[in-house]
Amino acid sequence: MSLIIEPEELATQLEREELLIVDLSSPLNYQNGHIPGALHLPFQALMGGQPPAPGKLPGAERLTQVFRAIGLRRSHHVVACDDEGGGWAGRFLWTLEVIGHKNYRYLNGGMHAWRGAGLPLSTEPAEPAPSDIEISIDPAPVMEADEIREHLGEDDFLVWDARSPQEYSGERVAAMKAGHIPGAINCEWTQLMDPQRDLRIRSDAREFLARLGIDDSKKIVTHCQSHHRSGFTWLVGKSLGFDIRAYPGSWSEWGNLPDTPVEE
Numbered sequence: 704m705s706l707i708i709e710p711e712e713l714a715t716q717l718e719r720e721e722l723l724i725v726d727l728s729s730p731l732n733y734q735n736g737h738i739p740g741a742l743h744l745p746f747q748a749l750m751g752g753q754p755p756a757p758g759k760l761p762g763a764e765r766l767t768q769v770f771r772a773i774g775l776r777r778s779h780h781v782v783a784c785d786d787e788g789g790g791w792a793g794r795f796l797w798t799l800e801v802i803g804h805k806n807y808r809y810l811n812g813g814m815h816a817w818r819g820a821g822l823p824l825s826t827e828p829a830e831p832a833p834s835d836i837e838i839s840i841d842p843a844p845v846m847e848a849d850e851i852r853e854h855l856g857e858d859d860f861l862v863w864d865a866r867s868p869q870e871y872s873g874e875r876v877a878a879m880k881a882g883h884i885p886g887a888i889n890c891e892w893t894q895l896m897d898p899q900r901d902l903r904i905r906s907d908a909r910e911f912l913a914r915l916g917i918d919d920s921k922k923i924v925t926h927c928q929s930h931h932r933s934g935f936t937w938l939v940g941k942s943l944g945f946d947i948r949a950y951p952g953s954w955s956e957w958g959n960l961p962d963t964p965v966e967e
Contacts, residue, residue: 706942708808710820713782723779727795728786728814736824738817742773742831746791749798756956758929766802767838774831784810788902790892794934797949801845802838809938816901846924846948848957855885861921862887865936866928873967877928878958882967888916892932895939909943919945926950
């Protein structure tokens with residue numbers, strides 16, 4: 704089944720008992736109108752928050768609290784959305800992958816596309832029934848700094864840098880060191896969104912990425928500054944069938960470690 708669901712298809716499924724819609728929009732945008740029945744989850748719940756690498760995962764105990772609070776059950780079919788084109792929704796779905804819950808989809812274009820299609824909105828906050836789910840951390844979707852260093856220079860390995868060109872080149876400095884991981888290919892996350900189609904994933908994403916050298920012939924790890932923007936690039940790669948993992952420490956860790964190699 705495709706990891707991507709269109710608004711019109713989701714609208715026909717709102718009464719499904721096992722559907723769990725999780726909205727990672729800003730609190731104000733959620734209050735002003737959300738998909739009927741959708742639960743709001745602040746993005747901060749997905750982040751460890753410890754400097755210098757706030758994007759790292761919270762511990763299993765805290766993640767358990769988060770997923771119990773939203774009422775996640777193993778039987779749930781989860782659909783995630785946000786109001787920014789997929790960064791936080793992608794980060795959430797990656798986190799589901801980390802806890803082994805693989806029954807999920809992304810609402811293509813998120814709330815921009817839902818509103819653009821003129822579909823129903825609610826201002827009533829959803830009240831989840833807490834669950835007693837037990838979770839464990841699967842390291843398979845995660846790649847840490849040491850493992851990236853081990854693979855640098857291998858022909859079948861690729862780092863996808865989802866930051867801005869200015870961050871990639873070192874023109875903009877957001878850590879002790881500026882630049883990028885050696886050999887990384889820069890494709891800013893917003894380049895995969897189609898502004899003419901309410902921020903849906905661009906229909907030629909596979910061809911666009913292939914022209915940059917990002918394709919399914921490589922084992923890919925993606926990152927940004929804190930694994931927010933790269934939540935979306937991970938999602939796009941996953942939807943295209945790529946062998947893709949994410950580096951949650953991202954540049955906030957790599958650029959602050961004393962012995963990590965850097966190119967400008």
